[in-house]
Amino acid sequence: MPLKLLVQLSARNLSRHKRRNFMLLMAICVAVGGVTFMNSLIRGFQYDMQESAVANLTGHVKILAPGYLDDPSIAKSFKLAADWQPDIAAEELEGWAARIRIPAVIMSERETRGIQFVGVDPAQESISFLGDADYDGQSLRDASDNRVVIGRALAEQLETKVGRRLVIITQGADGLNREAGFRIAGVYDVEGTGLEKIFVFTGIKMLQQMVDAEVFTEVSIKLAGTPREFSVKVALAEFFTGLVVLDWQELEPQAAAMFLFADAAIFIWFLIMMGALIFGLVNTLITAVMERVRELGMLRAVGMRPGAVIVQVVLESTFMMALGVTIGIGMGVGLIFWAGDGIDLSEWAQGMEMAGMRSVLVPRLMIADLILVAGLSMVFGVLASLYPAWRAVKINPLEALRR
Amino acid sequence: MTEVVVRCSGVTRTYQDEAVPVYALRGVDFEVRRGEFVSLAGPSGSGKSTLLNVIGGLDRPNEGLIEVDGINLNDLSQSELSDMRLNKMGFVFQAYNLIPVLSALENVEFIMQLQGVGAAERSERARAALASLGISELEHRRPGELSGGQQQRAAIARAIVTNPVLLLADEPSANLDSHATEELLELLQRLNEERGVTIVTATHDPMVMSYAKRRINLRDGTIVEDAISAAALPAVR
Numbered sequence: 001m002p003l004k005l006l007v008q009l010s011a012r013n014l015s016r017h018k019r020r021n022f023m024l025l026m027a028i029c030v031a032v033g034g035v036t037f038m039n040s041l042i043r044g045f046q047y048d049m050q051e052s053a054v055a056n057l058t059g060h061v062k063i064l065a066p067g068y069l070d071d072p073s074i075a076k077s078f079k080l081a082a083d084w085q086p087d088i089a090a091e092e093l094e095g096w097a098a099r100i101r102i103p104a105v106i107m108s109e110r111e112t113r114g115i116q117f118v119g120v121d122p123a124q125e126s127i128s129f130l131g132d133a134d135y136d137g138q139s140l141r142d143a144s145d146n147r148v149v150i151g152r153a154l155a156e157q158l159e160t161k162v163g164r165r166l167v168i169i170t171q172g173a174d175g176l177n178r179e180a181g182f183r184i185a186g187v188y189d190v191e192g193t194g195l196e197k198i199f200v201f202t203g204i205k206m207l208q209q210m211v212d213a214e215v216f217t218e219v220s221i222k223l224a225g226t227p228r229e230f231s232v233k234v235a236l237a238e239f240f241t242g243l244v245v246l247d248w249q250e251l252e253p254q255a256a257a258m259f260l261f262a263d264a265a266i267f268i269w270f271l272i273m274m275g276a277l278i279f280g281l282v283n284t285l286i287t288a289v290m291e292r293v294r295e296l297g298m299l300r301a302v303g304m305r306p307g308a309v310i311v312q313v314v315l316e317s318t319f320m321m322a323l324g325v326t327i328g329i330g331m332g333v334g335l336i337f338w339a340g341d342g343i344d345l346s347e348w349a350q351g352m353e354m355a356g357m358r359s360v361l362v363p364r365l366m367i368a369d370l371i372l373v374a375g376l377s378m379v380f381g382v383l384a385s386l387y388p389a390w391r392a393v394k395i396n397p398l399e400a401l402r403r
Numbered sequence: 404m405t406e407v408v409v410r411c412s413g414v415t416r417t418y419q420d421e422a423v424p425v426y427a428l429r430g431v432d433f434e435v436r437r438g439e440f441v442s443l444a445g446p447s448g449s450g451k452s453t454l455l456n457v458i459g460g461l462d463r464p465n466e467g468l469i470e471v472d473g474i475n476l477n478d479l480s481q482s483e484l485s486d487m488r489l490n491k492m493g494f495v496f497q498a499y500n501l502i503p504v505l506s507a508l509e510n511v512e513f514i515m516q517l518q519g520v521g522a523a524e525r526s527e528r529a530r531a532a533l534a535s536l537g538i539s540e541l542e543h544r545r546p547g548e549l550s551g552g553q554q555q556r557a558a559i560a561r562a563i564v565t566n567p568v569l570l571l572a573d574e575p576s577a578n579l580d581s582h583a584t585e586e587l588l589e590l591l592q593r594l595n596e597e598r599g600v601t602i603v604t605a606t607h608d609p610m611v612m613s614y615a616k617r618r619i620n621l622r623d624g625t626i627v628e629d630a631i632s633a634a635a636l637p638a639v640r
Contacts, residue, residue: 298496
């Protein structure tokens with residue numbers, strides 16, 4: 001097959017009907033650019049949601065006592081030996097945090113609320129939202145700090161502020177209620193009032209003293225780089241015999257479902273855009289074939305084989321698509337960089353928080369998505385050309401030459 | 404190498420028109436020998452173009468035998484017919500049918516690309532063909548930049564560059580003025596006499612007929628006259 005000739009013919013045929021081909025090229029560019037940018041927003045939404053879920057004291061993997069998820073009380077706790085940390089490659093691990101997290105009641109002079117009371121070692125909490133929070137007042141000093149930090153939204157509900165005292169009641173290891181007074185060291189401010197209303201933190205040694213047991217209710221692990229939850233889970237399950245090891249998808253099933261949906265959304269969005277585009281492409285190619293009936297008839301008459309005619313039409317579509325995809329991806333990537341600081345969606349902040357997202361949506365560029373868009377677009381380009389190519393082959397050279 | 408380039412025996416071609424068969428050719432018998440310049444003449448609907456198409460393998464007869472260079476075209480598949488046309492025949496069409504996005508040189512070269520001829524040889528032969536037709540200075544122009552006569556010359560260059568056994572020309576003068584027609588015919592005559600190219604042309608143009616050495620008149624799908632023309636008389640003598 002004279003491939004060089006077919007490439008030459010197909011490439012030059014693009015210069016025919018410049019306006020029509022330019023319009024089609026622009027349609028491909030806008031579709032591919034739009035898909036590329038939209039994919040980056042979907043990825044931004046997806047990973048924002050995942051990071052929020054992971055940072056919400058969950059981590060990528062968590063170790064719990066059996067039954068804790070159904071009854072999250074001090075009764076479902078476990079002890080850790082001094083050398084409790086298993087070997088995980090440093091490059092895979094961002095950090096560990098061992099905590100006590102139990103339900104409690106908090107009281108100010110004016111209001112009473114139900115909360116999650118969390119004993120932490122502040123040095124370990126760089127892996128959770130607590131590490132990034134802004135404070136009015138002070139953060140916790142260390143694991144022995146006997147003060148508390150509360151969220152801004154809770155402080156407003158309790159009508160209290162930094163320096164005031166609060167009373168917290170929770171259940172001890174013996175099943176009896178424990179009550180203690182705490183001074184507010186600081187009021188933390190994080191994105192999303194949900195977290196601020198629920199979590200109250202103190203030093204873990206203080207909380208262990210309060211419940212009267214040197215125990216933990218969870219160990220949270222945040223992984224670095226591209227997390228490999230499954231392999232780490234397996235290693236931890238072998239190490240922490242008798243405990244339950246769960247990943248973030250099991251702990252935050254709603255976020256996990258949304259994460260998977262985002263993967264599907266990328267394909268759905270692509271199919272909608274390219275599906276609409278493909279009709280235009282088929283139409284343009286058929287028009288181009290019908291306009292060249294005499295020429296194609298002549299080529300067949302002088303001895304070009306049907307397969308070569310098919311390749312010529314397919315190549316035309318492929319070249320058009322390749323050009324459109326290249327420019328379109330360039331446009332999409334340009335848009336991603338332009339919106340690199342994120343799109344402010346604070347007007348819809350409440351809805352965004354419900355979806356586990358921050359109020360600024362930052363597009364996320366993934367090379368794999370670009371390859372996917374480019375590859376599938378080319379496949380669509382070839383598929384779109386098959387019918388016009390078939391029409392070109394069906395041209396009877398004799399009838400074509402009579403026109 | 405056979406001396407008979409084209410052999411038609413009992414060739415019949417019918418078209419179905421509302422269940423009534425219309426005869427375009429009725430049992431045509433004739434032979435064309437190597438080096439002949441034959442004009443198929445006759446009024447519209449006489450069957451001359453159909454006969455040319457059948458000889459060129461673009462159409463198949465309902466009955467009868469068609470041989471070109473000793474090969475029975477009826478036995479060939481569509482792909483084999485394509486190869487036959489590519490390697491043994493040259494076509495000159497009424498409307499030139501040059502590819503508008505290729506230059507004159509590329510239009511002549513592309514047929515050799517289909518044959519798989521190497522780039523250097525292709526270029527050399529295409530330039531020689533254009534030069535022999537007197538348009539080598541126009542080799543980089545595209546068809547839209549050439550006059551009708553120049554386009555027809557480029558089309559002839561494309562047809563002869565492969566050294567075909569048979570050159571088929573369907574109404575080659577239809578879109579040319581009388582001056583360009585005369586130039587074209589002198590060119591065909593030169594190709595026939597100097598290079599021995601066998602030419603069969605379908606025409607109703609008396610000027611074309613006058614240059615052909617043999618004239619076959621058709622009417623209602625049958626040959627009514629097969630005669631040596633005046634152009635060939637000196638050679639006959």
